[in-house]
Amino acid sequence: MLRLIVIALVLLAVTWALRNRRRRRRATRDARRFERLASLQSLRLWARLPDELRDTLVARVEDFIERVPFTGAGGLTVDDSMRVRIAAQCCLVTLGHEGWPFAALHGITLHPDEFVVRQEIEDEDTGVVTEGYEALSGQAIESDRIVLSWRDVLEGDAHDDGYNVVIHEVTHFLEHANPGGDQAARAALEAAREELGRALDRGETPLIDPYGAEDTAEFLAVAAETFFERPRELRARHPTLYVLLRESFRLDPAEWPNPTQ
Numbered sequence: 001m002l003r004l005i006v007i008a009l010v011l012l013a014v015t016w017a018l019r020n021r022r023r024r025r026r027a028t029r030d031a032r033r034f035e036r037l038a039s040l041q042s043l044r045l046w047a048r049l050p051d052e053l054r055d056t057l058v059a060r061v062e063d064f065i066e067r068v069p070f071t072g073a074g075g076l077t078v079d080d081s082m083r084v085r086i087a088a089q090c091c092l093v094t095l096g097h098e099g100w101p102f103a104a105l106h107g108i109t110l111h112p113d114e115f116v117v118r119q120e121i122e123d124e125d126t127g128v129v130t131e132g133y134e135a136l137s138g139q140a141i142e143s144d145r146i147v148l149s150w151r152d153v154l155e156g157d158a159h160d161d162g163y164n165v166v167i168h169e170v171t172h173f174l175e176h177a178n179p180g181g182d183q184a185a186r187a188a189l190e191a192a193r194e195e196l197g198r199a200l201d202r203g204e205t206p207l208i209d210p211y212g213a214e215d216t217a218e219f220l221a222v223a224a225e226t227f228f229e230r231p232r233e234l235r236a237r238h239p240t241l242y243v244l245l246r247e248s249f250r251l252d253p254a255e256w257p258n259p260t261q
């Protein structure tokens with residue numbers, strides 16, 4: 001009899017301990033989610049989003065942080081608020097589409113500042129290719145990894161000036177990982193890039209970063225930065241390009257509640 005009572009007491013103690021551990025785990029997870037939500041709500045992009053997109057963004061950012069590993073380089077320690085800031089901007093670009101577009105993304109590497117990479121550099125006049133080093137603020141390595149400078153991430157998120165390294169690199173990534181767009185869309189994009197080149201030749205100050213004149217991939221990436229950061233200006237000055245990007249991203253940021261520019 002005594003043995004049965006002892007066994008029952010031990011079982012009760014074990015059940016109680018297990019239940020407590022589960023409760024503690026759940027409390028930790030809830031606390032982490034709450035902190036992530038607070039970090040997300042403190043971002044500038046949050047204020048611009050319509051309610052229905054906010055709900056989607058919260059879920060996607062949670063998923064992104066759980067599924068995509070972040071690595072600090074150059075002595076940088078990556079904390080959760082840094083992950084939220086980057087994940088939010090990556091996911092912003094994809095909010096118009098269903099599904100999980102980051103399956104091929106194996107990780108994000110974060111440097112404290114610009115980082116130096118070995119590059120093949122082609123002389124525009126002679127066409128001669130030489131090996132050299134270049135300092136970058138961001139890089140999408142095919143559809144495998146995105147490398148970012150944290151200082152530039154902060155700058156990109158601080159102003160709606162059409163400069164946003166995360167939007168730029170995630171657009172490159174998405175283009176690599178999920179190439180899309182029909183021929184007509186590609187031709188329209190190319191025409192817009194040529195128009196940028198002509199505006200630069202005329203000595204005008206374009207709305208879109210002149211770097212976009214380099215090639216179609218760079219044009220799409222800088223146009224995406226303008227689309228998300230200065231949507232109303234882009235719609236007013238380049239309506240055809242705006243519609244093209246609106247169809248491609250399936251988002252209409254010029255119509256969001258608080259577009260800044």
Ligand SMILES: [Zn+2]
Nearest residue numbers: 168172218221
């Ligand atoms: Zn680029």
